[in-house]
Amino acid sequence: MKWTFFHKLGSPKWFYDISGRWLPWFAVAAVALLAVGSVWGLFIAPQDYQQGNSFRIIYIHVPAAFVAQSCYVMLAVAGIVSLVWRMKLADVALKCAAPIGAWMTFVALLTGAIWGKPTWGTYWVWDARLTSMLILLFLYFGIIALGQAISNRDTAAKATAVLAIVGTVNIPIIKYSVDWWNTLHQPATFTITEKPAMPVEMWLPLLLMVLGFYALFTVSLFMRMRLEVLHREHKTRWVRDVLEKLS
Amino acid sequence: MRQIVWLLFCREWRLAWRRPGDLLNPLVFFALVVSLFPLAVGPEPSMLRAMAPGVIWVAALLATLLSLDGLFRSDYEDGSLEQWVLSPHPLELMVLVKVLHHWLVSGLAMVVLAPLFGMMLALPVSVLPVLVLTLLLGTPILSLLGAVGAALTVGLKSGGVLLALLILPLYIPVLILGTGAMDAALQGMPVTGFMLWLGCLAVLALTLAPFAIAAGLRIGVSE
Numbered sequence: 298m299k300w301t302f303f304h305k306l307g308s309p310k311w312f313y314d315i316s317g318r319w320l321p322w323f324a325v326a327a328v329a330l331l332a333v334g335s336v337w338g339l340f341i342a343p344q345d346y347q348q349g350n351s352f353r354i355i356y357i358h359v360p361a362a363f364v365a366q367s368c369y370v371m372l373a374v375a376g377i378v379s380l381v382w383r384m385k386l387a388d389v390a391l392k393c394a395a396p397i398g399a400w401m402t403f404v405a406l407l408t409g410a411i412w413g414k415p416t417w418g419t420y421w422v423w424d425a426r427l428t429s430m431l432i433l434l435f436l437y438f439g440i441i442a443l444g445q446a447i448s449n450r451d452t453a454a455k456a457t458a459v460l461a462i463v464g465t466v467n468i469p470i471i472k473y474s475v476d477w478w479n480t481l482h483q484p485a486t487f488t489i490t491e492k493p494a495m496p497v498e499m500w501l502p503l504l505l506m507v508l509g510f511y512a513l514f515t516v517s518l519f520m521r522m523r524l525e526v527l528h529r530e531h532k533t534r535w536v537r538d539v540l541e542k543l544s
Numbered sequence: 545m546r547q548i549v550w551l552l553f554c555r556e557w558r559l560a561w562r563r564p565g566d567l568l569n570p571l572v573f574f575a576l577v578v579s580l581f582p583l584a585v586g587p588e589p590s591m592l593r594a595m596a597p598g599v600i601w602v603a604a605l606l607a608t609l610l611s612l613d614g615l616f617r618s619d620y621e622d623g624s625l626e627q628w629v630l631s632p633h634p635l636e637l638m639v640l641v642k643v644l645h646h647w648l649v650s651g652l653a654m655v656v657l658a659p660l661f662g663m664m665l666a667l668p669v670s671v672l673p674v675l676v677l678t679l680l681l682g683t684p685i686l687s688l689l690g691a692v693g694a695a696l697t698v699g700l701k702s703g704g705v706l707l708a709l710l711i712l713p714l715y716i717p718v719l720i721l722g723t724g725a726m727d728a729a730l731q732g733m734p735v736t737g738f739m740l741w742l743g744c745l746a747v748l749a750l751t752l753a754p755f756a757i758a759a760g761l762r763i764g765v766s767e
Contacts, residue, residue, distance in 0.1 A: 380759075432713050432716060435709075435712070435713040436713050438709060439709050439710040439713065442706055442709050442710070443696060443697070443706065443710060446697070446700050446702065446706050447699075447700065447767075449767050452763055452764075452766065452767045455763045456696045456760065456763050456764075459692075459696060459756060459759050459760055459763065460696060460710060462756070463692055463714070463756050464713075464714070466752065467714050467717070470717045470745070471713070471714075471716055471717055473717075474716065474717035474720045474721060475716070475720065477720070477724075478720045478724070
């Protein structure tokens with residue numbers, strides 16, 4: 298196998314071209330999945346026999362939490378790629394994904410709080426999974442703050458990469474220690490290995506929403522990255538060509 | 545190799561004792577934070593006893609963070625850090641010596657002082673050995689993890705607040721295990737499990753953190 302494709306991945310121009318071609322597909326997929334999933338989940342899916350209609354916020358809460366967690370892992374992967382292979386594009390991905398991940402974490406926390414009021418009778422409890430999401434939000438804030446504090450772009454990228462890797466090593470430890478500390482939350486809604494406890498008509502729209510959130514994440518990441526690439530490469534000829542075509 | 549470690553240790557030791565005030569300040573801070581709590585929540589012994597593990601641990605966390613802020617700063621400013629990075633000896637080993645020395649002069653002092661504050665917060669004497677042991681295992685982790693943050697923020701002007709933002713979330717497992725052991729001891733339950741976990745984390749930090757610290761310093765120096 299030739300490794301040329303791997304080096305191509307690091308080329309900003311190649312990324313700009315290919316992401317431009319993929320972006321409409323991801324956008325269509327995101328809109329379609331989110332539209333179908335939310336209509337199905339919010340109007341058609343049956344009520345929960347205990348929680349009534351209030352459970353329907355799960356169709357926002359769980360996908361946001363999924364994306365928030367996998368985004369942090371993605372940061373660490375981008376960090377490793379950036380430190381090991383010195384790929385500029387990984388720096389861009391790391392920088393652009395962090396704010397999206399922070400927003401997803403915030404959405405998961407907010408919907409969780411709104412859901413908590415009818416279910417547990419309070420907006421916030423110091424429960425293990427809520428607390429670990431809050432800690433995840435702080436970890437995101439740390440990465441964003443470090444990236445902004447260092448003025449040199451390459452240094453900032455390397456420093457945030459190291460921090461993301463250190464954070465990812467710590468996440469399982471934090472997760473288990475917090476779980477141990479307190480558990481009130483229901484166990485994970487979805488696992489790949491086990492049959493879901495929900496009926497099909499409930500979890501199928503949830504699956505669509507999860508996929509839709511991933512597509513949405515990809516779309517917004519690509520758009521941010523494309524802008525950042527143009528900004529970083531603004532002195533090169535291909536960027537000038539692109540800008541001329543646009544104007 | 546052994547000679548390098550010894551020389552470095554002597555250098556750190558001499559530097560630390562030339563400015564004894566810098567060693568004392570985090571300890572005074574530790575004492576102050578602990579004594580603020582009885583003033584804030586009232587002198588009721590039963591309440592103080594329930595809060596004592598958390599108060600002592602949070603104070604230890606903050607004091608460590610405060611003392612770490614300047615860990616690499618003077619070395620960075622006078623250029624000796626660059627010499628460290630350029631030297632043929634492994635940077636990981638050198639930072640490990642530096643951090644362990646830092647723990648010896650700041651963390652260990654807190655461990656020694658902790659029983660005194662434990663008694664002031666109405667902890668029963670039977671629990672004090674557990675307090676000392678948890679801090680003995682936990683404070684090296686705090687120093688090592690904090691040094692990662694100190695290394696990443698070494699060249700920055702507003703390092704202090706940023707350091708807290710980066711590192712405090714990573715301190716949470718140590719806080720949970722340390723206070724968990726204390727609570728278990730207060731209720732007369734076994735604490736071995738907590739100690740083993742803290743020991744695990746200490747070994748993990750001791751082996752992995754030097755690499756992250758060295759990577760952070762290389763980035764900071766290259767700027």
